Amino acid sequence: MSERVYLLPLWIRLWHWTNALLIITLTITGVSLHFADPKLPLVEFSLAARIHDLAGLALVAAYGFFVIANIVSGNWWQYVPKPPGILDRCMKQARWYLWGIFKGEPHPYPVTLEVNFNAMQALIYWFIMYLMMPTLLITGLIFMFPQFAPDRVFDMDGLLPVAVLHYLTGTVIVLFMIAHMYLGTTGHTVTTMFKTMITGWHEH
Numbered sequence: 001m002s003e004r005v006y007l008l009p010l011w012i013r014l015w016h017w018t019n020a021l022l023i024i025t026l027t028i029t030g031v032s033l034h035f036a037d038p039k040l041p042l043v044e045f046s047l048a049a050r051i052h053d054l055a056g057l058a059l060v061a062a063y064g065f066f067v068i069a070n071i072v073s074g075n076w077w078q079y080v081p082k083p084p085g086i087l088d089r090c091m092k093q094a095r096w097y098l099w100g101i102f103k104g105e106p107h108p109y110p111v112t113l114e115v116n117f118n119a120m121q122a123l124i125y126w127f128i129m130y131l132m133m134p135t136l137l138i139t140g141l142i143f144m145f146p147q148f149a150p151d152r153v154f155d156m157d158g159l160l161p162v163a164v165l166h167y168l169t170g171t172v173i174v175l176f177m178i179a180h181m182y183l184g185t186t187g188h189t190v191t192t193m194f195k196t197m198i199t200g201w202h203e204h
């Protein structure tokens with residue numbers, strides 16, 4: 001018998017799917033720009049640049065909304081891993097993803113209204129949303145307005161560290177998204193968590 005609880009308010013769901021669409025758009029155009037090949041373009045260069053700029057600005061706006069709405073609603077607290085025993089709970093969770101799930105063991109930390117994320121999820125979401133995303137967005141903005149970049153950093157062109165950071169954080173976020181989609185299938189059934197992100201209702 002499954003139980004239902006209204007877990008995710010509309011604003012989280014709207015932000016989440018806007019964010020996902022923008023990140024997918026930025027990934028396709030970003031790959032086209034980074035591995036540009038005039039003979040075999042994924043998206044033609046100048047079109048990819050225009051779309052990447054617009055989607056990037058939209059992502060800055062969506063991220064601003066995410067941060068403010070998280071503060072106002074108190075949802076930011078979900079992202080803070082709570083001691084004691086964070087490492088222990090992360091290990092138990094990882095063991096379940098790698099082993100327990102395939103043996104039909106129950107979720108070690110079932111979702112509740114008060115504690116939506118397990119410790120591993122909280123740590124990873126925090127790292128992505130509050131470390132990787134701001135770095136990605138700030139370096140993207142500096143690229144767009146290069147007059148704000150330092151002229152030289154450690155005897156290198158000032159834009160070089162900006163480019164490297166932008167590429168690295170973008171790559172980490174794309175790798176996160178792939179793992180995140182897989183882990184999204186580990187709910188009550190394969191589709192349960194995706195449905196929750198659409199309807200707001202969690203089933204367990």
Ligand code: HEM
Nearest residue numbers: 012016019020023125128129173177180181184193194197
């Ligand atoms: C098509 C791509 C994506 C799919 C299918 C997807 C799927 C999901 C699902 C099913 C959940 C609910 C389960 C949970 O709370 O963990 C979720 C939550 C979440 N996702 Fe995604 N996601 C995608 C892309 C992204 C991206 C690109 C990011 C960030 C860069 C992201 C960040 C988050 C965050 C922070 C939450 C928790 C929201 C909250 O409850 O406060 N997702 N996602």
